[in-house]
Amino acid sequence: MSVAGINVLVEETRAIQAGAKPPLLAVRDVSTYYGSVAALRGVDIDVADGEIVTLIGANGAGKSTLMMTIFGSPQARTGTITYDGRDITRLPTHAIARLGIAQSPEGRRVFPRMSVFENLQMGASLHGERHFQEDLEKVCTLFPRVKERLHQRAGTMSGGEQQMLAIARALMSRPRLLLLDEPSLGLAPLVVKGIFDAIKELNRTDGMTIFLVEQNAYHALKLAHRGYVLVNGRVTMSGTGRALLDDPNVKAAYLEGGHTGPVGA
Amino acid sequence: MAHSPSATQAGAIPGSAMAGILRDAALYALVAFGLCVPIISYRTEAGPGSDLLLVPRWGLVASLCAAIFVVRILQRLILLRRDARRALTPSPAQATEAVHGEPDAGQKTSRFGLWMFVGVALTLPLIATLATGGLSSARYWIDLGILILTYVMLGWGLNIVVGLAGLLDLGYVAFYAVGAYSYALLSTTFGLSFWICLPLAGVFAGLWGMLLGFPVLRLRGDYLAIVTLAFGEIIRLVLINWTDVTGGGAGISSIPRATFFGIPFSAGEDGFAARFGIPYDSMHRLVFLYYLILALALFTNFVTLRLRRLPIGRAWEALREDEIACRSLGIDTTATKLTAFALGAAFGGIAGSFFAVRQGFISPESFNFLESAIILAIVVLGGMGSQVGVAIAAVAMVGGPEMLRNLGFLKAVFGEGFDPNEYRLLLFGLAMVAMMVWRPRGLISERLPSVSLGKRRAVSGAHVSEGHG
Numbered sequence: 001m002s003v004a005g006i007n008v009l010v011e012e013t014r015a016i017q018a019g020a021k022p023p024l025l026a027v028r029d030v031s032t033y034y035g036s037v038a039a040l041r042g043v044d045i046d047v048a049d050g051e052i053v054t055l056i057g058a059n060g061a062g063k064s065t066l067m068m069t070i071f072g073s074p075q076a077r078t079g080t081i082t083y084d085g086r087d088i089t090r091l092p093t094h095a096i097a098r099l100g101i102a103q104s105p106e107g108r109r110v111f112p113r114m115s116v117f118e119n120l121q122m123g124a125s126l127h128g129e130r131h132f133q134e135d136l137e138k139v140c141t142l143f144p145r146v147k148e149r150l151h152q153r154a155g156t157m158s159g160g161e162q163q164m165l166a167i168a169r170a171l172m173s174r175p176r177l178l179l180l181d182e183p184s185l186g187l188a189p190l191v192v193k194g195i196f197d198a199i200k201e202l203n204r205t206d207g208m209t210i211f212l213v214e215q216n217a218y219h220a221l222k223l224a225h226r227g228y229v230l231v232n233g234r235v236t237m238s239g240t241g242r243a244l245l246d247d248p249n250v251k252a253a254y255l256e257g258g259h260t261g262p263v264g265a
Numbered sequence: 266m267a268h269s270p271s272a273t274q275a276g277a278i279p280g281s282a283m284a285g286i287l288r289d290a291a292l293y294a295l296v297a298f299g300l301c302v303p304i305i306s307y308r309t310e311a312g313p314g315s316d317l318l319l320v321p322r323w324g325l326v327a328s329l330c331a332a333i334f335v336v337r338i339l340q341r342l343i344l345l346r347r348d349a350r351r352a353l354t355p356s357p358a359q360a361t362e363a364v365h366g367e368p369d370a371g372q373k374t375s376r377f378g379l380w381m382f383v384g385v386a387l388t389l390p391l392i393a394t395l396a397t398g399g400l401s402s403a404r405y406w407i408d409l410g411i412l413i414l415t416y417v418m419l420g421w422g423l424n425i426v427v428g429l430a431g432l433l434d435l436g437y438v439a440f441y442a443v444g445a446y447s448y449a450l451l452s453t454t455f456g457l458s459f460w461i462c463l464p465l466a467g468v469f470a471g472l473w474g475m476l477l478g479f480p481v482l483r484l485r486g487d488y489l490a491i492v493t494l495a496f497g498e499i500i501r502l503v504l505i506n507w508t509d510v511t512g513g514g515a516g517i518s519s520i521p522r523a524t525f526f527g528i529p530f531s532a533g534e535d536g537f538a539a540r541f542g543i544p545y546d547s548m549h550r551l552v553f554l555y556y557l558i559l560a561l562a563l564f565t566n567f568v569t570l571r572l573r574r575l576p577i578g579r580a581w582e583a584l585r586e587d588e589i590a591c592r593s594l595g596i597d598t599t600a601t602k603l604t605a606f607a608l609g610a611a612f613g614g615i616a617g618s619f620f621a622v623r624q625g626f627i628s629p630e631s632f633n634f635l636e637s638a639i640i641l642a643i644v645v646l647g648g649m650g651s652q653v654g655v656a657i658a659a660v661a662m663v664g665g666p667e668m669l670r671n672l673g674f675l676k677a678v679f680g681e682g683f684d685p686n687e688y689r690l691l692l693f694g695l696a697m698v699a700m701m702v703w704r705p706r707g708l709i710s711e712r713l714p715s716v717s718l719g720k721r722r723a724v725s726g727a728h729v730s731e732g733h734g
Contacts, residue, residue, distance in 0.1 A: 109590035
């Protein structure tokens with residue numbers, strides 16, 4: 001990415017923070033509990049239209065909880081979540097999905113006994129047949145592996161293929177905002193690269209807004225326009241992807257000592 | 266296979282493997298012996314006075330243990346051969362292969378079997394009449410056919426809830442009861458005809474299905490099973506105790522008979538026989554009932570097969586696979602579950618009102634937990650979600666025990682006191698165990714994708730994790 005590009009992004013970030021353009025997704029002071037245990041404590045996050053935003057953090061920091069809270073399961077105990085100017089904090093999950101948010105959940109969660117094709121049909125269930133063929137061709141171009149396996153039972157595919165299917169399935173609903181929960185989990189570096197390339201492609205050509213939860217901090221921050229660091233249910237740091245990558249604290253906690261250095265990437 | 270020369274070839278079993286099998290079989294025989302000692306080894310009989318005598322039966326114990334020893338050896342040998350054969354010819358649905366387009370031999374047989382099944386079902390009264398030499402003497406077979414078809418319909422109805430949507434329902438008989446009682450009460454109290462009551466029974470049962478659905482929406486698996494079980498018992502207890510309306514344990518009798526779309530099956534002027542200019546025979550009604558339940562069962566099947574191809578049917582199957590993923594795809598799981606419950610219940614209710622019109626008498630006795638268990642067993646044995654499997658399982662589960670009545674000739678082997686009917690449950694248990702061993706996923710564990718591009722392809726059940734959904 002060029003220096004000029006970064007500067008533009010920094011400007012944009014400032015503009016968002018100044019409230020010039022309302023963000024597509026705004027998480028405000030959200031706290032989520034499991035029983036009496038707080039998983040999120042007053043989290044604030046903005047995702048602007050057309051951005052890739054990543055949330056990094058260690059195991060148990062509450063990354064997936066935030067993702068699921070945006071999707072209404074579990075619901076936030078306090079705070080508000082606004083999507084496209086609409087309060088979605090108390091909406092049920094399926095109603096949130098109908099507003100144009102799609103999710104590739106943690107652990108992929110494809111339908112194992114159904115064929116890949118049927119999985120994609122399930123993804124398109126909000127639109128039915130209307131533009132199914134068109135969308136099918138689109139995801140097949142993005143993930144040629146999915147096309148090869150169209151009539152295979154989804155549960156018999158490899159982890160990487162299932163991850164691609166999970167993203168492809170989410171894309172079938174033509175989302176404006178795509179939530180991805182650890183798409184790199186348990187995958188070989190080359191497969192991870194393929195998936196991250198696809199995410200970048202989606203953002204660049206379709207202008208899709210992407211909120212990416214990742215443990216693989218190096219790749220995620222390199223890909224994202226902006227990032228947030230979550231520690232014990234609180235956002236401790238935020239900034240552009242580049243700024244966070246260069247930050248000594250982030251480096252120490254998530255990059256150098258961690259499992260995902262720039263080696264071979 | 267090159268490095269394992271003929272070790273697992275069919276027919277040739279090495280000594281070491283054989284020793285293992287013998288050891289294994291001996292262990293089984295030992296366990297059987299342990300079980301037999303407290304249960305079978307002594308029988309109490311009334312002595313000459315009022316005292317009890319212990320009659321030793323060690324011979325029986327020994328023969329049972331020997332039988333188990335032999336059966337276990339045979340089972341191991343058969344499985345060994347099957348595995349060897351499979352190792353030599355890889356299955357068309359290997360994990361990473363795309364599923365085959367061409368139907369294999371098994372599928373061709375099952376397709377042929379399906380048409381034979383439908384053919385026999387359609388012509389059963391004719392076949393029975395020809396075989397037994399008269400309409401009246403065919404009564405037993407037609408009665409049996411009606412009984413089996415009722416269970417086929419119930420199995421198909423429950424299949425929507427359990428097989429497709431994956432919601433374990435142990436109280437299905439409650440809806441059967443609701444249907445039966447709604448026809449009985451509507452016809453005896455308001456004089457409504459069967460043809461009006463039939464859809465009404467479906468509607469009522471469907472409403473009850475929704476009513477049950479609401480509180481259990483959040484439950485899954487074991488918890489759902491317990492609540493539905495309780496629901497079934499509650500309905501039965503209400504039927505017993507609400508004497509004013511339901512007649513209590515005495516039930517409701519003299520329920521009006523079915524008519525041929527308004528024409529009664531009577532010997533009189535307005536009767537069916539007189540209208541159609543054929544000699545009166547009481548069997549006409551029975552044959553009509555047979556075709557009625559056949560039509561109802563096929564209707565259930567038709568609706569299920571259609572729904573499987575519609576979004577709602579696919580949503581049920583997706584719900585069975587992964588509820589969280591379903592919700593995140595924008596599927597309203599609440600509505601999806603409720604429709605499955607309501608539709609399954611509605612078919613149960615229709616079957617119930619058929620039951621009432623056939624029997625002419627109903628009481629809470631007919632709707633106990635055992636009925637739910639049998640219907641569920643039919644669905645599970647048939648292979649969850651498979652329509653043909655359910656039909657075959659219903660024939661085996663309902664028709665099988667009936668066949669025991671015809672085993673009187675075994676008296677020659679086991680002595681005069683032998684009554685095959687006493688062994689119904691034993692054989693039932695044996696059949697269950699055999700199923701667990703040979704077909705743990707049900708008789709027919711394949712499912713066809715509901716929609717596919719071009720050719721239909723079977724998705725083999727071989728790689729489905731057991732107990733999933």
